[in-house]
Each structure stands twice: as C-alpha cells, then as structure tokens.
Amino acid sequence: MDATENRCSLAFKQIARVTNSALPVKKMLNLVAASAAGALQAAGCAVMLLNPQKEYLDIIGASGLSDVYLRKGALNARKSYPDILDGKIVAVDDILTDKRTQYPGHAAQENLKSLLGAPIVQKGEVIGEIRIYTRSKRRFKPHEKDFISTVADIIALTLEKIELYQYLNTHHQSNLTQQKKLTSFSDLPLTPIRPTSFGHPSEAEFARLLDFYQVEWLYEPRSFPLSSQDDRITEMFTPDFYLPEIDLYIELTTARQSLITGKNHKVRMLKELYPDISIKLLNKGDYLKLFAKYGFIPLGENKMTGVQRILFSKTQLQRRVKSLAKQISGDYQGQELVLVGILKGVVCFMSDLMLNISIPVMLDFMAISTPADKSDALIRILKDLDTGIENKHVLMVEDIVDTGMTLNYVLNYLSARQPASLKVCTLLDKRARRLIDVHLDYVGYEIRDEFVVGYGLDMAGKYRNLPFIAVLE
Numbered sequence: 069m070d071a072t073e074n075r076c077s078l079a080f081k082q083i084a085r086v087t088n089s090a091l092p093v094k095k096m097l098n099l100v101a102a103s104a105a106g107a108l109q110a111a112g113c114a115v116m117l118l119n120p121q122k123e124y125l126d127i128i129g130a131s132g133l134s135d136v137y138l139r140k141g142a143l144n145a146r147k148s149y150p151d152i153l154d155g156k157i158v159a160v161d162d163i164l165t166d167k168r169t170q171y172p173g174h175a176a177q178e179n180l181k182s183l184l185g186a187p188i189v190q191k192g193e194v195i196g197e198i199r200i201y202t203r204s205k206r207r208f209k210p211h212e213k214d215f216i217s218t219v220a221d222i223i224a225l226t227l228e229k230i231e232l233y234q235y236l237n238t239h240h241q242s243n244l245t246q247q248k249k250l251t252s253f254s255d256l257p258l259t260p261i262r263p264t265s266f267g268h269p270s271e272a273e274f275a276r277l278l279d280f281y282q283v284e285w286l287y288e289p290r291s292f293p294l295s296s297q298d299d300r301i302t303e304m305f306t307p308d309f310y311l312p313e314i315d316l317y318i319e320l321t322t323a324r325q326s327l328i329t330g331k332n333h334k335v336r337m338l339k340e341l342y343p344d345i346s347i348k349l350l351n352k353g354d355y356l357k358l359f360a361k362y363g364f365i366p367l368g369e370n371k372m373t374g375v376q377r378i379l380f381s382k383t384q385l386q387r388r389v390k391s392l393a394k395q396i397s398g399d400y401q402g403q404e405l406v407l408v409g410i411l412k413g414v415v416c417f418m419s420d421l422m423l424n425i426s427i428p429v430m431l432d433f434m435a436i437s438t439p440a441d442k443s444d445a446l447i448r449i450l451k452d453l454d455t456g457i458e459n460k461h462v463l464m465v466e467d468i469v470d471t472g473m474t475l476n477y478v479l480n481y482l483s484a485r486q487p488a489s490l491k492v493c494t495l496l497d498k499r500a501r502r503l504i505d506v507h508l509d510y511v512g513y514e515i516r517d518e519f520v521v522g523y524g525l526d527m528a529g530k531y532r533n534l535p536f537i538a539v540l541e
C-alpha cells in the first residue's frame with residue numbers, strides 16, 4: 069500500500085467511526101470534511117446540500133476554510149460547477165481561471181488553486197456535493213476521485229440514516245405498525261434534513277415559516293467586512309438570512325433595546341458601504357408584515373385558517389405562468405387570439421397569463437352553473453360570450469380540470485361556433501379524477517386528488533384571495 073492509499077484507508081476508518089457516532093450532524097460533517105481533506109493532503113473541504121428548490125448550495129460541514137470564504141455569498145448550483153449536479157466528478161486544475169468559478173476573488177484571497185468535487189447522490193438523485201480544495205496546483209488522480217466519490221456515498225447514507233431517525237422520532241412506533249409494512253427505505257416519506265445550527269430559536273422559527281411558505285432561504289451565506297486595519301478585517305457583519313427570490317438579506321432581532329441599537333448600527337454601516345445590498349432588520353411583527361407585502365401571507369391571519377400546506381408559492385406560480393405565456397405567445401405568433409375563461413376561479417390565472425403573453429389578445433368570459441351532483445350533467449350557461457368567435461383562434465383558459473365535465477361541455481358549446489382553432493390551457497390538472505377524456509394543450513401542473521384553494525380557487529366562496537395554492541386541512 070502506498071502512502072496515499074494508507075491515508076485514505078485511515079480516513080475511511082475515521083469517517084466510519086464519526087458517522088456512526090451520536091455527534092450533532094454539523095460536527096459529524098465537519099469531522100468527515102477534515103478526514104477527507106487530510107487523506108488527500110488538501111487545504112480544505114466543504115460538504116454542501118442543495119436547498120429544497122435545488123437552486124442553491126448550503127454549506128453543512130467544512131474544514132480548513134476561513135469563515136470569510138465559507139460565507140462569501142449565495143452559492144448558485146447552476147453557476148458553480150454545474151456538472152457536479154449532473155452526477156459527475158469534477159476536477160478543476162486552476163480555480164482562478166475556470167469560468168465555472170462563481171467567486172474567483174474570494175478563491176484568490178483564500179489562495180485556493182485546484183478543486184475536486186463529487187455529487188452526493190441519494191436514491192439516484194443528487195442532493196448535494198463534497199468539494200476538496202488545494203493551495204497548490206494539482207491534477208487529481210483516478211484513485212483520489214474514487215476516494216472522494218466513496219466519501220460522498222457515505223455522507224448520503226449518513227444523511228438518510230439521520231432522516232430515518234427523525235421520521236421514527238416524530239411518528240410513534242404504535243403509529244408505524246398501523247401503517248403499511250415498510251419493505252425498503254424508499255417507502256418512507258422522508259423529509260430531507262437541513263442540518264443548520266441556528267444561533268437563536270427565533271431563527272429556527274423564521275426558517276420554519278419560510279419553509280411553510282416555500283420561500284427559498286439561505287442561512288448566513290455572506291459575511292460583509294465593515295472595517296479593517298492594515299489589510300486585516302476588524303469588524304464583520306453576517307446577516308442571518310438571505311432570500312434569493314427577492315434578493316434581500318434579513319437580520320432578525322428581538323424586542324431587547326440593547327440588541328436593537330447594536331444591530332441598527334451594523335445595518336446602517338452595511339447600507340453605507342454596500343449600497344447595492346438590500347437588508348432589513350426585522351422583529352416578529354415586522355416579518356409577518358413582510359410576508360404580507362410579498363404576498364406570502366395575507367394580512368389578517370384568519371384567512372389562513374384551515375390551510376394545511378402550500379402546494380405552490382406565489383413565486384412558483386408566477387414562474388410557471390410566465391413560461392406558459394411564453395409558449396403560447398410563440399405558438400400563436402402572427403395570429404389573432406381570443407382567451408376565453410370560465411368565471412370565477414380563473415380570474416387570477418387569466419390576468420397573470422394575459423399580462424405575460426406578448427402578442428395582442430382579446431378576452432372573453434363565460435359563467436356556468438354546475439349542479440352539485442355532476443352525474444346528471446345539468447350544466448347551464450349563466451353568461452354567454454360577449455363577442456363572436458367564428459374563424460378566430462380560441463384558447464380556453466381553465467383554473468383546474470377535475471372530472472373534465474365542465475370543460476367537455478364548454479368545448480362542445482364553443483366548437484359549434486366554428487372557431488378557426490380551439491385549444492385548452494389549464495393551470496392545474498387533477499388527472500386522477502377524470503371521467504371524460506378531454507385533451508389539454510397547456511398544463512401548469514398535474515396535481516394529486518386533493519382539494520385545493522387559493523389563486524382564484526375557492527371552497528364555498530372562500531380562500532380565493534390567497535396568493536398561493538394550498539391544500540386544506
């Protein structure tokens with residue numbers, strides 16, 4: 069066995085012992101990172117997990133790298149060596165000149181030269197990465213790539229084990245025996261862990277709230293130097309959270325005046341030194357208001373009663389609607405298009421879709437009454453179209469297609485008026501409940517058989533003004 073093989077074998081022993089210990093997750097991963105870096109005689113190592121939206125990487129364990137480097141800013145998974153996310157092992161000979169390096173300035177300051185990255189894959193899906201950094205230029209050898217890839221596998225297994233413990237802890241054993249017998253790990257509805265060690269319980273609460281509203285967040289991703297002396301940073305400020313969707317840093321505070329004064333001072337300095345950075349100092353009352361402002365929670369929390377979980381956040385809806393509108397604009401280029409909606413559920417979707425379509429469109433609405441028991445198919449038209457659609461290109465816009473009865477009826481009614489073409493765009497498709505087969509040309513999302521509300525959809529007339537789509541309790 070040569071010296072490297074010896075070091076790798078020793079590192080595996082250490083990693084096995086550490087991952088099998090009762091240490092807190094973060095400490096465990098810091099030690100794994102230290103062993104991995106040590107085995108390859110590298111300067112440092114970072115273990116990162118993708119956030120739930122799979123856009124950013126959270127550092128969940130590290131060794132040998134400075135705080136300034138680790139908190140250099142949001143690490144965008146698609147900009148920073150995206151091949152790793154495709155499941156590849158990536159060796160970078162020269163970090164500073166490689167175009168895939170997101171923060172070359174920080175890498176230069178940290179004196180990093182080469183990098184070896186491997187994906188952390190769980191059940192066939194990339195959930196994170198491990199990266200090894202060196203301070204002299206290095207060509208990584210095949211056995212070093214094998215080593216780091218195996219360490220990534222051990223981390224994937226360890227995270228799965230921790231998720232399993234968390235699941236068993238929250239679902240009492242007696243509950244579990246009543247459920248269907250588990251035959252493999254993949255039967256478990258595991259929720260991926262984000263082993264972030266928050267500095268304060270209020271931060272954990274804020275993160276839970278952000279998760280509930282499906283708002284992307286990163287915890288302390290960037291430290292801002294505030295003052296320095298002879299090239300040495302003497303004062304730093306690390307805001308608690310960064311919300312990439314709205315490009316906003318957030319520093320949480322309590323009602324304690326002594327804390328507020330200090331934090332206010334830092335926030336003011338940060339604004340002066342970094343005028344392009346948006347930051348807010350928030351207490352609990354403030355952040356509830358902020359959620360309202362960005363449409364994540366309506367003011368007056370009573371409207372939220374009964375909402376069990378958010379299926380699609382406002383941002384997700386906006387993104388999806390934009391991409392549908394782009395597709396429609398392309399498909400109908402140079403044609404006269406009439407959008408026809410059925411009142412009232414479609415109002416939010418229709419208005420957002422229309423605003424994002426780049427070709428001229430006409431608009432019309434119908435209102436129909438659907439009997440409570442749809443099997444007797446007594447659908448009546450309460451309001452007909454205002455204009456004729458003969459020889460026009462018609463796009464029926466629906467909020468949700470459930471049994472397909474309503475759409476089938478309306479499509480028959482409209483096609484009798486001989487439009488030039490007739491297509492369907494629905495935001496939601498509850499395919500599992502379909503009774504009549506109707507063809508859908510544009511679909512926002514296919515959803516399970518669950519009753520959903522919000523973004524125009526109602527339950528006995530309520531919940532239409534929620535800015536997101538939610539499942540009721």
Ligand code: IMP
Nearest residue numbers: 413469470471472473474519520525526
């Ligand atoms: P269908 O005729 O069964 O396809 O029903 C379509 C209509 O039922 C929609 O336009 C909605 O008004 C209503 N609907 C079906 N599922 C839901 C739901 O989950 N939430 C709210 N309304 C729904």
